[in-house]
Amino acid sequence: MAEHTPPDDDAAMARARARLYGLLAATFDGETETVAAALDRGAFAAVAEVFPIDIETADLRGGDYDADALAIGYDNLFVVPGSHYVPPFASAHATDPSEAFESDSRYHTAGEAGEFLGDPAADMAQLYAAAEFTPERGDDIPDHVAACFEFMRALCDREAALLEANGAEADLDAVRELQAQALSQLGWIDRFEAAVASNDTVEGVFAAIARLARTFAAWDAREVVQTDLQPSETTAAELSDR
Amino acid sequence: MSTDDSGDDGASVSRRDFVKAAGSIGVIAAASNAAVDVDMDDLWTDEKQHYVGDDYGEYGASDVIHTTCGQCNTFCPIKVRLADGSGTGEYSSLVRKLAGNPYSFLNTQPFSQVPYDSDPADVAMGDVEGSGDVDTDRWSLSGGRICLKGQAGIQTAFDSYRVRQPMKRVGPRGSGEWKTVSWDQAIREIVEGDDELGHPGLEDIWGYAPQEAVMSDWEAVQNGELSKSAFDEKYGDDLIDTDHPDLGPKSNQIVDVGGFRRNFIRNRLWHQGLGSINSVHHAGTCGVSSVMGNVRSHAAQKKRQYPDIENCEYLIVWGTNPMVANKGPTWLAPKLTNAIEDGMRMDVVDPRLSKTAEKADTWVPVEPGADGALALGMARWIVENDRHDLTYLQNPSQSAASDDDEPTWSDASHLVLVDEEAGPKARASDLGLVPADADTADDFVAVDAATGEPRPASEVETAVLDVDLTVDGTAVRSVWSQYRERVFEHTIEEYAEMAGVSAEKIGEIADEFTSHGKRAAIMAYRGPAKHTNGFYNTRAIATLQHLIGNYDWKGGQITPYAGYDTMSGRYELGSVPDGHSPWGIPLLRGGVNYEDTSLFDRDDGYPAKRPWFPVAPPQATQELYGSAADEYPYGVEALFIRPYSNNHVMAIAGGDEIPAILEDTDTIPLIVASDTVIGETSQYADYILPEPTYLERWENFGTYPNKRLADEKISQPAVSVVPNARPFEDVLIELWSELDLPGVGEDAIPDADGDRWPLEQAEDFYLKLAANIAYSRDPVADASEDELRVFRESHENGLGEQFDLDRWKAAVTDEEWAKVVTVLNRGGRFEEPTAGYDEAFAEHGHGYDYAERTDDSNAYDGEHMRYKLESRVDFYSEVVPKGKHSFTGERFDPLPRVDDVEHYDGTVQAAVSGDDDRERPLRLINWKPRTQGMHRTQNSPWLRETRPENPVWINPQDAAERGIENGDEIALDAGRTTVDAVAMVTSGIRPGVVGAMWGWGRTGDGATAETIDGETRPAVEADGHSDYQFDEPMTEEAGYAKGRDAGFAINHVQPLDEELGDTGLSDLVGGSNAQYDAFVDVERR
DSSP: OOOOOOHHHHHHHHHHHHHHHHHHHHHHTTOHHHHHHHHHHTHHHHHHHHSOSOOOGGGGOSSOOOHHHHHHHHIIIIISOSTTOOOOBGGGGOSSOOSSSOOOOTTOOTTOSSOSSOHHHHHHHHHHHHTTOOOSSSTTOTTBHHHHHHHHHHHHHHHHHHHHTTOOHHHHHHHHHHHHHHHHTGGGHHHHHHHHHHHOOSSOHHHHHHHHHHHHHHHIIIIIIOOOOOOTTOOHHHHHHO | OOOTTSSSOGGGSOHHHHHHHHHTTTTTTTTOOOOOOOOGGGOOOOOTTSSOOOOOOOOOGGGEEEEEOOSSTTOOEEEEEEOTTOSSSSSSOOEEEEEEOTTOGGGSTTSOOOOTTSOHHHHHHTOSTTSOOHHHHSOOTTSBOOOHHHHTHHHHHTOTTBOOSOEEEOSSTTSOEEEEOOHHHHHHHHHHEETTTTEEOHHHHOOOOOHHHHHHHHHHHHTTSSOHHHHHHHHTTTBSOTTOGGGOBGGGGEEEEOSSOIIIIIIIIIIIIIOOSOEEOSGGGTTHHHHHHHHTTBSSOOOOOEEOGGGOSEEEEESOOTTTSSSIIIIIHHHHHHHHHTTOEEEEEOSBOOHHHHTOSEEEOOOTTOHHHHHHHHHHHHHHTTOSOHHHHTOOSHHHHHHTTOSOEESTTOEEETTSTTOOBOBTTTTTSSOTTSTTTTOBEEEBTTTOOEEEGGGOSSBOSOOEEEETTEEEEEHHHHHHHHHTTSOHHHHHHHHTSOHHHHHHHHHHHTSSTTOEEEEEOHHHHSSTTHHHHHHHHHHHHHHHTOBTBTTSEEOOOOOOOOSSSSBOTTOOTTOOOOOSOOTTOBSOOGGGSHHHHHTTSSSOSSOOBTTSOSOOGGGHHHHHHHTSSOOOSEEEEOTTTOOHHHHSTTGGGHHHHHHOTTTSSEEEEEESBOOTTGGGSSEEEEOOOGGGSOBOOOOOSSOSSOEEEOBOOOOOSSTTOOOHHHHHHHHHHHHTOTTSEEEEEEBTTSOEEEEOSHHHHHHHHHHHHHHSSSOOOOOOHHHHHHHHHHHHHHHGGGOOHHHHHTTSOHHHHHHHHHHHHHTEEEOOSBTTHHHHHHHHOSSSOHHHHOTTBSSEETTEESSOOOSEEOSSOSSGGGOBOTTTOOBOOSSOOOOOEEOTTSOEEEOSSSOOOOSSOEEEEEEOOTTOSSGGGTTOHHHHHHSOSOOEEEOHHHHHHTTOOTTOEEEEEOSSOEEEEEEEEOTTBOTTEEEEESSOOOOSTTSSOEEETTEEEOOOOSTTSOOOOOOSTTTOSSOOOOOTTOSOOGGGGSOOOTTTOSSOOBOTTTOOBOOSOEEEEEEEO
């Protein structure tokens, strides 16, 4: 169980989580100016050091990174379907193909994994709709990691605002429930992080940030939001049966 | 996600440290502003407790009858869920709910229907494997889609204002007073006449003589071989006018008006039983000019334009609103929505931002009636930029087309005999290319690109498009040469000016239309067509698709009328032994050249007294009442109307002129209405006979050409609400029997073996029709014992004592009965998308596009549609110039053209290419409401609640000029009349154009008081709800049903034809009533 914190601290905690989710969302949305600035300020390294895990923080420090170089690295990893490509959305990492999510999409071959806009996208889109949230990040791909983190950023901001304004307990419960649901959809981050680690062999920056992202999200889920972890194959419908 | 390699327990991470560390991020990541903006009081995450109720009662197949909806003319297959405890009290049954029929692909989009062989018990329970489970999937195929209008059908059947007994008028026509009479009395008086009302009977009116005998004798009179007096003596009782025998027999003066049950009533009883040529449906008040524009653009049957939505990449929706109408709500709307999601671009041409235009990539608000200019502007851009499919256009025949894998070909390269009157296309023998008895003698002629010589089209592989030459002294020009010249009569800028659409936009649309190969298409209907230039507008739009040759291609223009046999097979239902052959000039003067009739000489040629429609079918219903009043070409002695589907007072532009004609008993001595309610038209009848609603009777609504698979719907009685109502078929059978006319009674229907079967009630016909359907193609399976039991139980539940199983069974053979039950239990026949569908369905479920994902589907044939048009398409119609304008004698144009909107005498109502002299500045258009099927659904409080009246849409520019704000009460001045309305100020309508929904402003069906047997029923006011006042359109918190008279009648503010004065304007080429050509002004009250 997490340590008890008074309401003011809860608000500060929610703001802090929002900041980190926001930074991760910007990072995986290819906003390399922001990444460069954060690296320059040592922001990634500072957060990473809080977590007692093995993250190569050396890659996360210093002002040697320029945005253009990072942009090339980002594109090679997450945009251009070349030898280093890691799809930054959940559907591509689902191990169970989305038989039920029939789409005439030309990107999707029924019965095969590695699809686009599969069940995970549908699940995330349902969550966004429930919260009347429209992602600005993630290229309109609902299960894009940047969109998922942006959603968490918005939810944490909302939680902070409610705490600061002494909002209704029911509202607070509701927004935390949504956080739990969103995080429970992020199980695929494990496979994503592994894929980035094996493909980001040149710069190493995105591998380190992906590792931070995975660690932070897992900690947030378990310790802060206290949601049950769900394997990525689990659909929202199944979740609701539990 | 895991923390398994996180080293120490993650819980040891200090929140305080984390907050501090995160502080270093500061405002770096503030670029996204997306926020969670949700009312936390109403937060849901779509878990199972939301949207999915668990308080439902189980029911079985014995509580279900599948039939067809009649609330609008989409005619969806539906499922009637009968209420528990039916069979007691006044009604045979109550309806618990109406839903879509899950056996039909029409009502299960975007999913797939349940396999046809599925047991009705499993379907009713949602137990078909693959059909989903409502508990977990939120979707189950125990019921299909239905729209709000369809659901409100319960209120149609159980309307307290329904006619319950035969009624006879008291006092003059239209007095609103009635008395009930027995069926016997009504039938007797209609047959024999009645002194009380002073009307003749059918036996006094009817007369018939066969055409061949009459015209042979008439020729003898002309030759001096027979005296005129002998001719008069011989035919005086049978012909309308022995001086003008071409008018036909007196039976033609008995006229039927009704939209539904054409096969039974029109073909069988009216035409062959009575021998009257005059059975009229709704076409003139509907889109017949669009239908004819398409018919004249294709050599095989093609009445409508529809795309293969699933594979279309670019769709232009032109003057139609498929999200709402035109077979839309349950069928096209989900398909279009999915296609758009899958990347199809849709642009919408419409003066108004319709529900479809809202979903469009680009909304193109064209000037009303200038659609032809827009289409020809696009054609010019396409031709100028060489974007037409040259290979396609150079194929002059099927053989050449086949070599290019093209199922269709065009007449572009065919040569026209330009010096001959009416400009027919040259045939090979005309030009001496082959002997008159050669196989290719009747071939069209094209110039072979390989030799430069004219040859029979079937012998030419690639033809020259631009041809203007003389062959042995005969001048010929190719169709393409003439079409191109027509297209180039105006610059794109001039077309843009006419259409009110920028030249850049015209270019953009034309560019897009020609950037997708065959996977671009147009869906057009009433918008361009319901003007006096509607035929030519439709031609211009249709021929755009000739330029890319998209017919029969996946993703292109489709034409599958695919269905199953109905009128023949086991029984020859269209055949009447010893029946009459109807002949003579149709009352509505369609399909006949005025110049070929004896009236041309009698009336000194042009102008004819009223318009003729020489190249359209005789369905210009807007002409019916004025023609009766003018006795042109002859008078109407008896009028039978079924205004449930043809309420002309409301539906015809200028319909407010009809009552005065109907009130005059000298004009039409006998008027009989078969109606469900006392409507605006039936209130002028001498008798109103109670008619069952669509939920209580038989019907076979035709299939429509916008689907990939075959189907055939059948309606059957599901409930009996008014016990004394009789389907009009039964009434006519009795009348015909009394008159001893053929086609009814004993030995009326031949079967395939030549044996004869009786026709005594409607089911004698429709059960045989079901047998024809059942045996068409591969016969359906026999119903099992369980299915037979379910059939009996459900019909006993629904129909109570009205159901006579033994009588029904006797209508077909014992062998056929088990298959008939299979068809009836499913509400028709619906083709499955693939072979082995039931196994595939069990595996993949209903959320799977079988037609797309299977190589060998029933929908496609490789890259082509399986059901094809497979014919020539015509830029140039040979038929059209055979007709002449009956006022001026000018020939109609074989090509698409820009034309003004004109009155019969040529007075310009709305100029397209020039100027007009309009007194009022705003063009008034109208459209079908989202929430009403027709006028006939206005009785439903559920529907009136959704939109309580019809506000007038007006652009903010026009509103500001007049000081009008949203919700203001306004006066709409149409010149001949002014009506009160409410303004809806919206940028969703083109400046200079105003518009409103039709369907409002009723005076019948409970909208005004009715007196029956001395008791007066007041008008419906507010259906028991509050006195909420509709004030601000689209902002009302909730709608409450106003009275049935709410709003104003759009057709009663339409202009009258200046020459005729008793009806609206007509398109003489296509036959439609013009309904979007009024000019009005509005001012704040």
